[in-house]
Amino acid sequence: MKKKVLFECIECGYQSPKYYGKCPQCQNWNSMVELSSGDIEPGQPSPERQAVSLSHIEETQTKRTLTGLQEFDRVLGGGIVPDSVILIGGEPGVGKSTLLLEVSGILTRTGKKILYFSGEESAHQIKIRAKRLKIDSSDIFLLTMGTLSDLKKAANELKPHFIIIDSIQTLHPDKHSLISGSISSMKWATSEIIEFAKKNGITVFVIGHITKDGSLAGPKTLEHMVDVVLYFQGEFKSDLRILRAEKNRFGPVNELGIFQMTGQGLTSIKDPSQLFLQHHSVAESGISIFPAMNGLRPILIEIQALVTESPFSGNPRRISVGFDNYRMSMLISVIEKKLKLPFFKSDVFLNVTGGMSIRETAGDLSVLSALISSYKNITVPQDIVIIGEVGLTGEVRSVGFIDNRIKEAIRQGFKQFILPASQSSLTHIKNISITSVANIFDFYSYIGKSR
Ligand SMILES: Nc1ncnc2c1ncn2[C@@H]1O[C@H](COP(=O)(O)OP(=O)(O)O)[C@@H](O)[C@H]1O
Numbered sequence: 001m002k003k004k005v006l007f008e009c010i011e012c013g014y015q016s017p018k019y020y021g022k023c024p025q026c027q028n029w030n031s032m033v034e035l036s037s038g039d040i041e042p043g044q045p046s047p048e049r050q051a052v053s054l055s056h057i058e059e060t061q062t063k064r065t066l067t068g069l070q071e072f073d074r075v076l077g078g079g080i081v082p083d084s085v086i087l088i089g090g091e092p093g094v095g096k097s098t099l100l101l102e103v104s105g106i107l108t109r110t111g112k113k114i115l116y117f118s119g120e121e122s123a124h125q126i127k128i129r130a131k132r133l134k135i136d137s138s139d140i141f142l143l144t145m146g147t148l149s150d151l152k153k154a155a156n157e158l159k160p161h162f163i164i165i166d167s168i169q170t171l172h173p174d175k176h177s178l179i180s181g182s183i184s185s186m187k188w189a190t191s192e193i194i195e196f197a198k199k200n201g202i203t204v205f206v207i208g209h210i211t212k213d214g215s216l217a218g219p220k221t222l223e224h225m226v227d228v229v230l231y232f233q234g235e236f237k238s239d240l241r242i243l244r245a246e247k248n249r250f251g252p253v254n255e256l257g258i259f260q261m262t263g264q265g266l267t268s269i270k271d272p273s274q275l276f277l278q279h280h281s282v283a284e285s286g287i288s289i290f291p292a293m294n295g296l297r298p299i300l301i302e303i304q305a306l307v308t309e310s311p312f313s314g315n316p317r318r319i320s321v322g323f324d325n326y327r328m329s330m331l332i333s334v335i336e337k338k339l340k341l342p343f344f345k346s347d348v349f350l351n352v353t354g355g356m357s358i359r360e361t362a363g364d365l366s367v368l369s370a371l372i373s374s375y376k377n378i379t380v381p382q383d384i385v386i387i388g389e390v391g392l393t394g395e396v397r398s399v400g401f402i403d404n405r406i407k408e409a410i411r412q413g414f415k416q417f418i419l420p421a422s423q424s425s426l427t428h429i430k431n432i433s434i435t436s437v438a439n440i441f442d443f444y445s446y447i448g449k450s451r
């Protein structure tokens, strides 16, 4: 049989039968490695695999396990679903090992047994962390370094309820043809682990490192295989940590868990809106408040815009952090065309504070308000909450979850709202002042009056 040679880029996973010095996909140099050189055998059907009629499958109640770490349970959609495989990605140092050691500690209190694989730290280092987190349990078993088969062997002996793999990049796949840490090695190890977990009724947490821009290789290529994908983020200058559900087969996506990193570990932050709202002593221009939906929970966030005269005539800067750059450009074009405000001469910077991001169109009108407010140097009163999607003709369109958003704003002490005209009469919430706007002309004339 003919031998097959395959090369793979360890940065992006591009595969080719031909070797390239520079990867044609991600343009990295010297990143191609030889993958396999074995005979290709035709697949054999396995005797135990048979199709079963749906009505013959026994119904079992899925009982989720609550960890008691409130924000963690929330992101998972209300606790851990048994036998699931959960991928947790994040930059090195963000706190993935801390989070999972803490979760392990809590789980052992309810009689669960944990097998913790660490390919990066020695048992001694983990012990130091555990001591700091005040975890001391005879039901957490450490396996440091080792291969996939070492892990399976340990699991067969210990019969744990949970396995933690810290990290998938450091779990040696056992297959000689695979290079540890390469994309195909991670994929192979993950698919083996998934099969093992489902067969033995074990829940697995898989940690994966991601690079700063989050786009390169690694765990992204595993997303489709696992049940739940969580990303752990945080600025290193602050102790705030955000856990986001990117994919969840058993719960809402985009759900956020917000933690504070302390010397004793991670603690859940109960009232995140409080955290992201800055009380400005003087009214400033370029600021607006928007209740963003994150999964099922609204969180009030502050949007800031800075519009200044551009030194680069004809080619002004458009920079947005936490809001889609293209969407911001679209809103600027709508403002220019409909309100005749010549933004083309201005540099525009937009920032969603606290490292948060707006991933929904319901934030359009609030962003537009911050932009106009900064451009015209008008202060929009900061006790107003602005909600609405903006269309290309300048119409203000209705949004989802309007009552939830309003309720959260009221809870934080807000009483004034600017809402899409199509929705303002529908809300049943009493004792609030509503300005309804059908389009951005209505909006502009309102904030023009309020200066
Ligand atoms: N003694 C300490 N006091 C407070 N925070 C600490 C201490 N030691 C470590 N940390 C925090 O833990 C982080 C490292 O967490 P870790 O779980 O090892 O990250 P990861 O596994 O994602 O690489 C550090 O960036 C720091 O924020």
Ligand SMILES: [Mg+2]
Residues within 6 Å of the ligand: 093, 096, 097, 098, 120, 166
């Ligand atoms: Mg770690």
